[in-house]
Amino acid sequence: MEVDVRNQGRFEMGAGEMGMRRRAPGTLEAEVLATLWSVDQPLSAEDVRVRLAADLAYTTVATILTRLHEKGAVNRTLTGRVYSYAPVLDHAALTALRMQALLDDESDRAGVLNRFVDGLDGEGLGALREALDHRSER
Amino acid sequence: MIAPVDVWAAVVVVASAAFGLCAPGVARCSPGRAATWLLSAGSVLVAGSAVVVPAIFVFVALGQIRFFAGIAGWSASSLAAWFPIRWPVAVMSAVVLAAQLTRSSKVLTGRGRRLMRAWQASRTFDTSLVVIPSDQLVAFALPGWPGRVIASRRLLQTLDGTERRALLAHEQAHLDQRHDLHRAAAAMAAAVNPMLSHVPAAVRLATERWADETAAHAIGDRERVAATIDRVAATTSGLARLSAMAMGVGDADVALRVAALLSQPRHRRPIWEALLVAVAVLAVAAALIGLYDTKQVFETAEQAYLHARSAR
Numbered sequence: 001m002e003v004d005v006r007n008q009g010r011f012e013m014g015a016g017e018m019g020m021r022r023r024a025p026g027t028l029e030a031e032v033l034a035t036l037w038s039v040d041q042p043l044s045a046e047d048v049r050v051r052l053a054a055d056l057a058y059t060t061v062a063t064i065l066t067r068l069h070e071k072g073a074v075n076r077t078l079t080g081r082v083y084s085y086a087p088v089l090d091h092a093a094l095t096a097l098r099m100q101a102l103l104d105d106e107s108d109r110a111g112v113l114n115r116f117v118d119g120l121d122g123e124g125l126g127a128l129r130e131a132l133d134h135r136s137e138r
Numbered sequence: 139m140i141a142p143v144d145v146w147a148a149v150v151v152v153a154s155a156a157f158g159l160c161a162p163g164v165a166r167c168s169p170g171r172a173a174t175w176l177l178s179a180g181s182v183l184v185a186g187s188a189v190v191v192p193a194i195f196v197f198v199a200l201g202q203i204r205f206f207a208g209i210a211g212w213s214a215s216s217l218a219a220w221f222p223i224r225w226p227v228a229v230m231s232a233v234v235l236a237a238q239l240t241r242s243s244k245v246l247t248g249r250g251r252r253l254m255r256a257w258q259a260s261r262t263f264d265t266s267l268v269v270i271p272s273d274q275l276v277a278f279a280l281p282g283w284p285g286r287v288i289a290s291r292r293l294l295q296t297l298d299g300t301e302r303r304a305l306l307a308h309e310q311a312h313l314d315q316r317h318d319l320h321r322a323a324a325a326m327a328a329a330v331n332p333m334l335s336h337v338p339a340a341v342r343l344a345t346e347r348w349a350d351e352t353a354a355h356a357i358g359d360r361e362r363v364a365a366t367i368d369r370v371a372a373t374t375s376g377l378a379r380l381s382a383m384a385m386g387v388g389d390a391d392v393a394l395r396v397a398a399l400l401s402q403p404r405h406r407r408p409i410w411e412a413l414l415v416a417v418a419v420l421a422v423a424a425a426l427i428g429l430y431d432t433k434q435v436f437e438t439a440e441q442a443y444l445h446a447r448s449a450r
């Protein structure tokens with residue numbers, strides 16, 4: 001599995017696409033999965049490629065989707081001549097929910113896990129808005 | 139002796155306090171990576187020095203008891219002459235040492251156990267992203283080898299393509315840069331030395347800023363990352379208020395992070411950093427001098443013991 005992740009990174013770099021920035025290994029797989037989860041209907045590889053906010057080759061996306069299917073993380077159905085992919089909800093989600101409870105554990109607010117943002121109070125939100133407004137004025 | 143006992147002991151105390159005072163400034167002003175490393179490594183060194191001082195005092199006080207001195211083979215009176223310790227100081231040092239031991243073992247069992255559970259859980263996942271079928275807006279980095287990103291379906295649906303990339307890059311940065319270990323180090327340091335109690339929050343802010351900067355670099359747009367943080371913060375705080383959840387300690391941090399992303403990185407003198415490094419070096423130097431002096435004193439006491447025995 002380690003090797004899979006590395007290969008993705010190399011694939012991406014090897015494709016030599018313009019405007020691509022270096023990604024951490026594993027991020028590409030996460031981005032494809034996130035795209036599948038962000039919509040309610042199954043997506044083809046081309047659909048995913050269009051929705052990814054990155055200039056990726058079709059083959060790169062297709063390869064990642066195939067690997068995800070091999071891992072059992074996505075289902076695929078043949079619609080017409082191409083596969084459509086839908087994310088699978090399995091026991092991993094349950095474990096992840098348990099880990100969220102770990103995050104919400106009162107004694108570990110400042111914690112082991114890193115949240116993207118914590119809840120903001122009115123004051124914090126005001127300062128945030130101010131910073132953004134100030135920015136857009138210029 | 140290089141320096142009197144109270145001098146190096148006082149230096150360690152003052153340096154610890156100064157480190158704790160400089161920590162928030164470094165977390166706010168330095169680049170995320172530099173701030174994280176300076177704070178976590180520095181606090182461990184300062185905390186180590188703060189253990190060495192009471193340990194020396196207790197050890198020397200015990201050594202001056204004739205019974206122990208006789209067993210170990212050094213002169214109790216020589217030790218007392220070169221390294222006088224009044225008994226209140228000895229008792230206080232023993233209390234401090236015991237408190238350091240209980241506080242750090244509490245952190246180890248509490249936080250350490252949670253960290254282990256996270257590591258175990260992350261091993262069971264096959265993909266770098268795991269999605270929770272939840273209506274909450276939540277995403278976090280689950281540390282491990284390799285670590286995994288957990289996000290709620292609702293959050294992924296709320297964000298657009300670029301925002302999703304910013305979010306994933308931010309969480310992946312926490313994992314790749316091992317922010318869990320930096321934070322654990324700071325938590326242990328603060329447990330050992332209460333004067334470092336603000337350091338864990340500072341390391342937390344520093345690691346968030348490091349992850350923000352990594353995400354900004356990955357998608358090549360600082361403002362988009364700032365806007366994403368703002369959007370998630372605004373929406374989650376609304377939800378949090380509805381469910382009357384207790385607000386986290388790091389509330390003001392989000393505004394700081396956005397401001398840091400929006401301000402152009404400008405050249406400035408690294409004053410906070412220089413101060414932080416200086417006091418950490420000072421603390422370590424004082425502890426090393428203390429250890430060296432103590433070793434000298436014990437060697438003298440051993441010679442005095444041998445001398446007294448051969449004279450008899």
Ligand SMILES: [Zn+2]
Pocket residue numbers: 114115116117308309312346349
């Ligand atoms: Zn974060």
